[in-house]
Amino acid sequence: MYRTKGITSKGQYQAIALAITVLVCAILTGACGKIMTTPLEEAGLKIGALIPLTGDLSSFGQPMPEVIGLAVDTVNQCGGVNGKPVTLVIEDSQTNPAVGAAGVTKLVKVERVAGVVGGFASSVSTAVVTVAVRHQVMLISPASTSPSFTQQAQQGEFNGYWARTIPPDTYQAGALAKLAREKGFKLVSIVVIDNEYGVGLEEQFITAFEQLGGVVVNKYQPSHYDPDATTFDNKVLLYSFGNQPEAVIAVLYPQTGSLWLKAAYEQDLLEQTTLILTDGVYSQDFPEQVGKTNEGKFLLAGAIGTVPQANGKGLLNFATVWQEQTGQEVSGFVPHTYDAAVLLMLAAEAAGVNTGAGIKSKIPEVAGGTGKEVTDVCEAMELVRQGKKINYQGASGNVDLDENGDVIGEYDTWVVEADGQLKVTGKISPD
Numbered sequence: 001m002y003r004t005k006g007i008t009s010k011g012q013y014q015a016i017a018l019a020i021t022v023l024v025c026a027i028l029t030g031a032c033g034k035i036m037t038t039p040l041e042e043a044g045l046k047i048g049a050l051i052p053l054t055g056d057l058s059s060f061g062q063p064m065p066e067v068i069g070l071a072v073d074t075v076n077q078c079g080g081v082n083g084k085p086v087t088l089v090i091e092d093s094q095t096n097p098a099v100g101a102a103g104v105t106k107l108v109k110v111e112r113v114a115g116v117v118g119g120f121a122s123s124v125s126t127a128v129v130t131v132a133v134r135h136q137v138m139l140i141s142p143a144s145t146s147p148s149f150t151q152q153a154q155q156g157e158f159n160g161y162w163a164r165t166i167p168p169d170t171y172q173a174g175a176l177a178k179l180a181r182e183k184g185f186k187l188v189s190i191v192v193i194d195n196e197y198g199v200g201l202e203e204q205f206i207t208a209f210e211q212l213g214g215v216v217v218n219k220y221q222p223s224h225y226d227p228d229a230t231t232f233d234n235k236v237l238l239y240s241f242g243n244q245p246e247a248v249i250a251v252l253y254p255q256t257g258s259l260w261l262k263a264a265y266e267q268d269l270l271e272q273t274t275l276i277l278t279d280g281v282y283s284q285d286f287p288e289q290v291g292k293t294n295e296g297k298f299l300l301a302g303a304i305g306t307v308p309q310a311n312g313k314g315l316l317n318f319a320t321v322w323q324e325q326t327g328q329e330v331s332g333f334v335p336h337t338y339d340a341a342v343l344l345m346l347a348a349e350a351a352g353v354n355t356g357a358g359i360k361s362k363i364p365e366v367a368g369g370t371g372k373e374v375t376d377v378c379e380a381m382e383l384v385r386q387g388k389k390i391n392y393q394g395a396s397g398n399v400d401l402d403e404n405g406d407v408i409g410e411y412d413t414w415v416v417e418a419d420g421q422l423k424v425t426g427k428i429s430p431d
Helices: 011-028 064-077 099-107 122-134 148-154 169-181 198-210 236-239 255-264 286-290 315-326 336-349 356-367 378-387
Strands: 002-006 046-051 088-093 115-117 138-141 162-164 187-194 224-225 248-252 276-279 306-309 373-375 390-394 412-417 422-428
Touching: 046 064, 046 276, 046 336, 046 412, 064 088, 064 315, 064 336, 064 378, 099 115, 099 122, 115 187, 115 336, 122 138, 122 148, 122 198, 138 248, 138 336, 138 356, 148 162, 148 236, 169 198, 169 248, 169 276, 169 306, 169 412, 169 422, 187 198, 187 236, 198 248, 236 248, 236 255, 236 306, 248 255, 255 286, 315 336, 336 356, 356 390, 373 378, 378 390
Parallel strands: 002 088, 046 088, 046 115, 115 138, 138 162, 187 224, 187 248, 248 276, 276 306, 373 390
Antiparallel strands: 306 412, 412 422
8 A cells, every 4th residue: 555645544543543552551551461562563564755756857756656656565465564564655855855854754753654765866865864864764765876875884874774776876987987988089078967966976987087098178177057957057068068078978867957958059069079978867758858959850869878777687577567557668767666665675574573673684684695586576575474585686686785785786878869769779887
């Protein structure tokens, strides 16, 4: 069962009734047994989702209620978690750190969730992860790629309450740099959205590209654009296209990125160079969003890019079910989101308690380790109920989390074709 914010679930009323029962029991007898289960645990596992249903990443966020709902419904149909149905509560982050922080605060303090799928934007996850850690709620992001989370985890700031099913951009930077050099480009510039995602990837790319003998011509005049920008001045465009780069690395979000690209087109800059894009705009809607020339040609035709692979052993089965349920093809971050939700539920079942601390303690074990490799979610749940070890093989990948909550990255390359369609052209290793 799942719901969006503002809709009260049956589980909440059950929780209230159970709380009264426990209180009366304690008053009358002093105890109701040696081990007392909290009302929240009795009501079943509750997980949250912090999704950009609106804002700059809404093109990615729109399918996600169905994705996470599919994971929850699948588990509930095969017995739920710890003997009870799972409840899902969804909050819209609006791709806004402040809104995201308010949303996750509601999820952990009002809804009392044990785990959260999200955030998506790295800037939003930065704003919400401290709230989750402080309240001992497990946070698994399917889309936040900033390398800063790895660094913070290494410093012990998350205490194990952070993980992600998407690789950090230390890998994507290497893949981008390798792609640019394989295409014969030595002199490039870079423009990025001015947030944790853009700036973090920029820093990593410059290092990786220079190690391959390349030169970033605007390294000392960085082109950063405001995440809330609606117009772009000539300075941003000059720093992006000045010094005659052979290619422009553009680390964008869809809504603001489309505005930047339109401004570049109006200044007759796009035809002077090759665009190399990233996962932040890997959406079939993006070329249409950017638009066409007066002659009807897509402005992005010929642009190339990188995107994290979804290549898990469970992908084929998931894609089949997803197609049957929604009539849609699997799009960016969908498999990673599904796996994030599944891991929360498997870990709670393995822990035997519906708490964030319990989930945290079992996440590494169900995601990797030496247990039986299994792709079917219901089979995985049944094995865990029997006390057997599993190694969940997801739709996005093997989801083997390291000590920092990271997975290893492999990447697809893609191109925008003349008809505006995104086509995967190959694979590229960041090494």
